[in-house]
Amino acid sequence: MRSSTPRKSTWSGSLQRLLARSSRKLQPRSSPRWTMPSNTSRKRACSRRSICSGTERQMTRYRLVVAYEGTEFHGWQKQEPKDAPPLRTAQGVLETVVSKVVREPIVLVGASRTDSGVHAVGQVAAFSTNTEIPVERLARAITSRCPDDLQVLSADVVPEEFDPISNARIKKYRYLIQYGRVIKPLFDRRTVWTTHHDLDLEKMKNGAARLVGTHDFDPFASASHGRETTVRTILECDVEAVSENRIAIEVIGTGFLYNMVRIIAGSLLEIGRGARAPDSIDRAFASGDRALTGPTLGPQGLRLEWIEHDIPTSRDSRTHEEDARS
Template sequence: MRNIKLTIEYDGSRYSGWQRLKNSDETIQGKLESVISEMVASPIEIIGSGRTDAGVHAKGQVANFHTKSKIPIREIHKYINYYLPQDIIVKEVTEVPERFHSRYNVKSKKYVYYIWNHWIPSAFDRKYSYHLVEKLDIEFMKEASKKLVGTHDFIGFSSVKKTNKSTIRTINETTIAKEGNMVKFIFIGNGFLYNMVRIIMGSLVEVGLKQKEISYIDDILESKNRSVAGRTLPPQGLFLEEVYY
């Protein structure tokens, strides 16, 4: 049995997220499975490194599937990209050891969120960033974001309901940089809860607008209460940039 690893880029604008849904075929996983199953003439299940929500994009999503097919790697790569919609591209196809698992073997992930911070919107970046008119205090946000680094219970920054699973995660690095009108927020960590990055962003924006103090991040972490945190920012500014193994 062969184990095939895919590195995938997609524009999530018109999709209902990564995960296959019974009532919709407009998912990234669903599109990939449909094309690959047709190619190998057998039902295929794709295992993703994790889920991205509706409207979220990816530049480096990773997935794998098992197959008995003997089709060469280059032919697999060409076939998949030929039949996929143009807003989903497989960047790399490799054969990996059978025990490789795209989700269980993840060491860390890199997410990036973009904010277009100007009173005039961008015609080109509107699908790939959140437009915020009010000017942000970047230095204030940098100081607040440092409080996220380390191992914490991030339940207050998540839309997760009651769960028996651990909500403790480690953020290794946060970076905030402004290039022209675009502000780029980078988060690297060993895992992220449901809506975690978008809620962190909503909270950091409140700090950046001077509506909250830098200590607001501490308050949310200590409260472990979603209602204390800021709002969930829209999905179009969020990218799964890279998955590390």
């Protein structure tokens, strides 16, 4: 049974190792095309305290880049079963913490609904508040109140129209596999999938290349995906050696179906160990047959790396531009 109050020392090492192994600098994948109006008196007041009451001011929207070690989370999205206590989720924990920091209830929206046990070093979330917060202090203020398996890596101000879901353009996932007859990982066992089979990386690369493009990924999704269309576009898919007997499957795309990356990883794993040929990918696309793809690998090897967004032009900025043209 999962504890609702985690011990502080349990996950901090795993999360720090996740962050240390991230393949890129963890910052938002876009920059706002606008500037906030200056307010010198408010800034001076805020410099003397960490949080400023702002009942007379308009709502401000903040974007957070979030990392979490997903082992003890029931996924990202809040889950409140009927007649049972709420499950521990990354969204639920973070929303509670942020509400305490800004001293008012907030609604937190995340860009990707990662599953139970899946990790993230580049989740993006947003919320709006009437409370004025020095943005340079926000990430630290939130993280200092979070359990050790969750951190806010950065924060910035975005237009009020910003939606982490609909404004998302591209996402990158990474699946880590340790293979061969080597000792199972100990300290990072929660963040890597293990198999005793030897793997042929060139065959896996061959299979990965066949996934690139726009295809109907229905055979690479769980039956309960609940999407009207299963056509998705993969921009990049590759397999790289990250150390001896350890590889990473990296997938960049415009959108993903339920368990899609984990099934892709399972399919490439079977190709690598010789259970399937690389052209089984083509035959799966042609037939739509789930039996021609691999198993759904466990969540522990999967990590959300980053999400790139389009930042909408703020309403105030558009008004000023229209006034200037008139």
